[in-house]
Amino acid sequence: NAGVTQTPKFQVLKTGQSMTLQCAQDMNHEYMSWYRQDPGMGLRLIHYSVGAGITDQGEVPNGYNVSRSTTEDFPLRLLSAAPSQTSVYFCASSYRVQNTGELFFGEGSRLTVL
Amino acid sequence: AQKVTQAQTEISVVEKEDVTLDCVYETRDTTYYLFWYKQPPSGELVFLIRRNSFDEQNEISGRYSWNFQKSTSSFNFTITASQVVDSAVYFCALSEAATGRRALTFGSGTRLQVQP
Numbered sequence: 001n002a003g004v005t006q007t008p009k010f011q012v013l014k015t016g017q018s019m020t021l022q023c024a025q026d027m028n029h030e031y032m033s034w035y036r037q038d039p040g041m042g043l044r045l046i047h048y049s050v051g052a053g054i055t056d057q058g059e060v061p062n063g064y065n066v067s068r069s070t071t072e073d074f075p076l077r078l079l080s081a082a083p084s085q086t087s088v089y090f091c092a093s094s095y096r097v098q099n100t101g102e103l104f105f106g107e108g109s110r111l112t113v114l
Numbered sequence: 115a116q117k118v119t120q121a122q123t124e125i126s127v128v129e130k131e132d133v134t135l136d137c138v139y140e141t142r143d144t145t146y147y148l149f150w151y152k153q154p155p156s157g158e159l160v161f162l163i164r165r166n167s168f169d170e171q172n173e174i175s176g177r178y179s180w181n182f183q184k185s186t187s188s189f190n191f192t193i194t195a196s197q198v199v200d201s202a203v204y205f206c207a208l209s210e211a212a213t214g215r216r217a218l219t220f221g222s223g224t225r226l227q228v229q230p
Contacts, residue, residue, distance in 0.1 A: 033217065040123070041161075042205060044218035058217055090159065102149075103218060105159040 002026050006091050006106035008079065013081040013113045021076040021109050023091030028105070031094040032074040036060065036087040037108075049074055083112045116141045118208050120221035127196050128229050134226045135191040137206030143167075145211040148182065149187045149218065153203040162204075178193065196228045 009021045025032065033048035035058075045058030049068040063085060065077040074093075078085060088110050092103040117140040127133045139148065150162040163173065165182050173180045177194045193200050203225045207218040 035220075042118075042120075043218075044220075045217040048217055073130055088157070092159075102157075102161045102164060103151075104161075108157050109152040 004093055004104050004106040006089075006109050009107065009109055011109065011111050013078075013111065013114060015082060017081050018077070019081065019111075020078075021089055021091075022070050023074045023076065023106060024091055025074075025091075025093040025104070026072065027093060027094050027095065027104065028071060029069050029093035030071070031096065032068065033058070033092050033094075033103075034066065034074070034076045035090045035092060036065070037090060038087050045064045046076065046089075057098070078111075084114075085111065086113045088114060116143075116146075116208050116210055116219045118206050118219055118221035119225050120204075120206055123222075124227070126224040126227045126229065129198060130195050132194050133196050133226065133228075135193075135204050135206075135226065137189045137191065137207070137221060138221050139189065139208045139220065141187075141210055143210040147209045148190050149207040149209070150189075151205045151207060151220075153205065153223070154186060155202070159205070160182065162191075170229045179187060193226075196226075198228050198230050201226060201228045 025069050030051050031042045034046040035043040037043045044060050046064050047066040049055045088108050090108050091106040094101050094103050119138045146167045150167045151162045180191045183192045203223045205223045206221045209218050
C-alpha cells in the first residue's frame with residue numbers, strides 16, 4: 001500500500017528551467033493538493049483538485065501549473081523556476097472533498113533553484 | 115479569513131517533563147475542523163488528531179491530550195512525560211467546512227526538542 005508517492009525527492013534547477021513534480025496516490029482519493037513548506041511559514045497551499053478535470057488555486061499559485069487528468073495523478077509544473085521557489089513541496093490527498101478529513105502526505109520533494 | 119497562530123517557535127524540555135503547545139485560530143465560520151500534525155526529523159507529516167467545532171470535549175490518547183476551547187479560540191496540545199522520540203515540529207491547522215477554498219490553513223509550527 002504505497003499511499004501518496006512523490007518524485008523526485010531532491011532536485012536542483014537553474015533559474016529559468018522548467019520541471020514537473022510528480023504525485024500519485026493509490027487510495028482513490030477525490031481531493032489532492034500541493035503545499036510548499038518554507039522556514040517559519042508552515043505549509044501554504046499552492047493548488048488543489050477535488051476530482052479529475054477540476055483544479056483550483058490556493059494561497060500561493062503564481063509560477064505553478066497543475067492538471068488532474070486521472071484520479072490517481074496530480075503533477076505540479078514549474079514553468080520557469082525562480083530562486084523564490086526553493087522550498088520543500090508536499091503533495092497531499094484526502095478522501096473527503098470538503099477536506100474535513102485527514103490529509104495523507106507524501107514524503108516531500110526538496111527543490112533548490114540556483 | 116482563517117488564520118492559525120502558533121506563537122511558540124521552539125520549545126526545549128528535558129525528558130519526562132510535560133509540555134503544552136499552544137494554538138490559536140481565527141475563523142468566521144461556525145463549522146470548522148482543527149488538526150494537529152507532527153513532522154519528525156525525517157520530514158514526513160503525520161496526522162495526530164482532528165476535532166470539529168461542535169465537539170469541545172477534551173481528548174486523551176496515551177501521553178497526548180488536546181484541550182479545545184471555543185471561548186478562547188484555542189486548541190492546545192499537551193504531551194505528558196515527554197520522550198526524545200517526541201522531538202519534532204508540530205503543526206496546528208484549520209479547515210472551514212463552508213463552501214470556499216477546500217484546504218487546511220497551517221500555523222507556522224512549533225519545534226519541540228526533548229533532551230535526554
